[in-house]
Amino acid sequence: MSNIVFVNILRFLALYFLQVLILRPASIGWEGFFYVNVHIYPLFILLLPLRMSKPAILLLAFVMGLLIDMFYDSPGIHTSALLFMAYARSYVLSYVEPREGYNVNYSPTKKRFGLNWFFQYASILIALQLFFYHSVEEFTFVYIIDILLKTFYSYLLSIIFIMMVMFLFNPTD
Amino acid sequence: MGNLLQLLLRYGGFLLFLLLEGICFYMIVRYNKKQNLIFTSTSNIFVGSILDQYDDVAKFIRLSEDVDLLRKENARLKSFIKTDLYDNSYRLDTFLGDSVRMRYEYIPVKVINNSIAKKDNHITLNKGIDHEVQKHMGVISNNGVIGVVKNSSCCFSSVMSILHRQTRISASIRSKGYFGSLVWNGENSRIMQLNEIPRHAIIVVGDTVETSGNSNLFPKGVQIGIIKEINRKEGPNSYDIQVELSNDIANLQYGYVIKDLMKKQLEEAIDE
Known part of the structure; x- marks a missing residue:
């Protein structure tokens, strides 16, 4: 039990610093080309235990989003997207539910539910998060083409990074 | 009170989501330059169009008053039409101000x-x-x-x-x-x-x-x-x-x- 809490705290810190110290400079470094915005931190929300209550997930997403926004200097933008993703999590979970149902003591990881299942689960939520993020970032649907392009490119890179992390560490919980 | 508590438990996740998104939205338009600009100009357009429509309705409500006012003005002006004046001149050099008299008056x-x-x-x-x-x-x-x-x-x-x-x-x-x-x-x-x-x-x-x-x-x-x-x-x-x-x-x-x-x-x- 305390193991799960410890793992999640560690994951929180690791993903957070990976995002703000390594991935942020990487995406800002390409001048004039902001299509690529690799988001790895949503993985923390993705991997939270299945039995965790909705309000707790939302609050964690809120805290994480605010901390990310502090570094990106964009108060509220990452937070709102991450909140949206956290809220959508339970609906996506019931959408991709396997035939035998969930064991509520598990966390939704690749090791527990298989690669196919995890890829499906992660890609839906990451796509939602990125689309929401880029919409709020533009703040108008006049540039819907821009929003969709940015979402697409960021999505490809983000999902590659996330799957890489999953293969490297392959956590059970 | 018990009902309210049940409601909160049932839709707590959704209400919390709305609350937190509300805070986010506030921060977005408050602290981000670009989003703030878009938000204020959009809300200006929105508020402007609402005020415009309200003004149209108000004008319509005032219409009958305006019609009354215009009719009174019309009645006054009608009495100055040339055919409605009595020609008072009898010599070529009648002073202009004396040459006509008001003949008809109009009552709306x-x-x-x-x-x-x-x-x-x-x-x-x-x-x-x-x-x-x-x-x-x-x-x-x-x-x-x-x-x-x-x-x-x-x-x-x-x-x-x-x-x-x-x-x-x-x-x-x-x-x-x-x-x-x-x-x-x-x-x-x-x-x-x-x-x-x-x-x-x-x-x-x-x-x-x-x-x-x-x-x-x-x-x-x-x-x-x-x-x-x-x-x-x-x-x-x-x-x-x-x-x-x-x-x-x-x-x-x-x-x-x-x-x-x-x-x-x-x-x-x-x-x-």
């Missing part, structure tokens, strides 16, 4: 009862003796003649409509001068008959019929209608002319009662 009125279906129609107006509306005054609308006041009480007056079989209105044909009397045969509410125009007069369909100014009921030149049909009757020495009215009595709402300021002088002269 509202039609509160009307009919066209009968053979002898009457109209009721919302002004009476208190407003200087009296017997034997002409009533016109913006684009035609309505009738003659038959009776008036303190606050209302009854008008014999031009759609009445006893109506006789002295009418002439514009710019030709021939005059006759306009009557109604009780059939079509848009058509009246002009009699007593002599056979030698050259008139065509489409000529304008106006008041002649021969009676003191109407000033000269108020349009009545246009000639629609000219028939030559066998016996009498005059045409039988059908005149299409320029105003529709059926949808009458507003009018002006004409007060002749020199009625007494005219009557004195005729009596003697």
Whole structure:
């Protein structure tokens, strides 16, 4: 039990610093080309235990989003997207539910539910998060083409990074 | 209270989501330059369009007041029209200010009862003796003649409509001068008959019929209608002319009662 809490705290810190110290400079470094915005931190929300209550997930997403926004200097933008993703999590979970149902003591990881299942689960939520993020970032649907392009490119890179992390560490919980 | 708690438990996730998103949205438009700019200009457009629509509604509500105001103004201006003034000059060098006198005054009125279906129609107006509306005054609308006041009480007056079989209105044909009397045969509410125009007069369909100014009921030149049909009757020495009215009595709402300021002088002269 305390193991799960410890793992999640560690994951929180690791993903957070990976995002703000390594991935942020990487995406800002390409001048004039902001299509690529690799988001790895949503993985923390993705991997939270299945039995965790909705309000707790939302609050964690809120805290994480605010901390990310502090570094990106964009108060509220990452937070709102991450909140949206956290809220959508339970609906996506019931959408991709396997035939035998969930064991509520598990966390939704690749090791527990298989690669196919995890890829499906992660890609839906990451796509939602990125689309929401880029919409709020533009703040108008006049540039819907821009929003969709940015979402697409960021999505490809983000999902590659996330799957890489999953293969490297392959956590059970 | 228990219900509220249940509601919170049930939709707690959703309400918390809305609350946190609300905070985010506030931060986004408060602290981000670009988003703030877009938000304020969009809300300006939105608020502007709402205010615009509200203004339209308010204007519409004020409309009847504005109409009243305009009618009073119209009545005042009408009395300055040249044909409504009495020419007071008798020498070539009459001082300009003395050369004309005001002859007619207009009182704006509202039609509160009307009919066209009968053979002898009457109209009721919302002004009476208190407003200087009296017997034997002409009533016109913006684009035609309505009738003659038959009776008036303190606050209302009854008008014999031009759609009445006893109506006789002295009418002439514009710019030709021939005059006759306009009557109604009780059939079509848009058509009246002009009699007593002599056979030698050259008139065509489409000529304008106006008041002649021969009676003191109407000033000269108020349009009545246009000639629609000219028939030559066998016996009498005059045409039988059908005149299409320029105003529709059926949808009458507003009018002006004409007060002749020199009625007494005219009557004195005729009596003697």
